[in-house]
Amino acid sequence: MTRGTENTDSAIRLRLIDSTLFMIDRDGIDGARLRDIVEHAGMTTGSLYWFFKNRRALINAALAERFVRKMRNLTDLVADAFILNADSSDPFLILNEITVQPDLPDRINARAKRVQVLAAALEDPVLAKHVADIQRQLLNQISDIVKEAQIKKIVRADVDPYSVAVMMQSTAIGLASIDLAKDLMLDLTAWNDLMNIVVLALRA
Numbered sequence: 001m002t003r004g005t006e007n008t009d010s011a012i013r014l015r016l017i018d019s020t021l022f023m024i025d026r027d028g029i030d031g032a033r034l035r036d037i038v039e040h041a042g043m044t045t046g047s048l049y050w051f052f053k054n055r056r057a058l059i060n061a062a063l064a065e066r067f068v069r070k071m072r073n074l075t076d077l078v079a080d081a082f083i084l085n086a087d088s089s090d091p092f093l094i095l096n097e098i099t100v101q102p103d104l105p106d107r108i109n110a111r112a113k114r115v116q117v118l119a120a121a122l123e124d125p126v127l128a129k130h131v132a133d134i135q136r137q138l139l140n141q142i143s144d145i146v147k148e149a150q151i152k153k154i155v156r157a158d159v160d161p162y163s164v165a166v167m168m169q170s171t172a173i174g175l176a177s178i179d180l181a182k183d184l185m186l187d188l189t190a191w192n193d194l195m196n197i198v199v200l201a202l203r204a
Contacts, residue, residue, distance in 0.1 A: 013051050015043065016043065019040040020059065020061075022040060023040065024062065024116075029063075029116075029120060059120075060126060060130065063131075064134065066117055067114065067134055070113065070114050102175045102188075103188060108179050112176065114176070115173065118131065139166065139169070140165075142161075142164070142165035146164045154204055155202050156201075157204070
């Protein structure tokens with residue numbers, strides 16, 4: 001296989017995954033065809049089979065990568081809130097941003113994509129294990145960030161860090177069920193008030 005700055009194994013694999021995610025978003029999981037994926041990636045079917053043994057393996061890898069990216073974004077936001085902005089006047093502002101205003105289109109879209117991955121994992125044991133491993137790693141990362149914030153006396157010492165991590169992620173997943181219909185949408189003022197109370201309760 002050709003090697004080069006644009007054709008390393010990792011770069012080619014990532015192009016295939018990105019093309020797969022594009023096709024999943026456009027046509028759905030069932031409608032994402034290998035021919036369209038490799039054409040969009042500017043590659044050949046042979047290149048695809050160099051990295052993935054079949055279509056299911058490629059779909060699984062793409063969905064797992066999507067989950068990683070979403071979770072990494074959440075982890076970065078938490079780190080910004082608790083650690084990087086620890087010297088600011090209000091280090092909880094970014095944490096507050098994670099939970100408030102659930103009606104924003106980009107947040108609704110992000111939740112839908114996360115749920116799509118979880119739903120696919122329920123039907124596929126291989127993907128389920130992969131996603132669970134990712135989830136375990138990222139929950140531990142967020143928990144470690146909260147622990148560091150406790151040492152710096154930003155977060156209350158009597159708060160369980162792992163519970164904080166689970167709360168942040170489960171809130172987003174729970175909100176996805178509210179996205180199903182407009183009449184289920186929250187009173188946003190009441191919701192934001194509640195989230196402000198939760199955030200304030202974490203302060204040291």
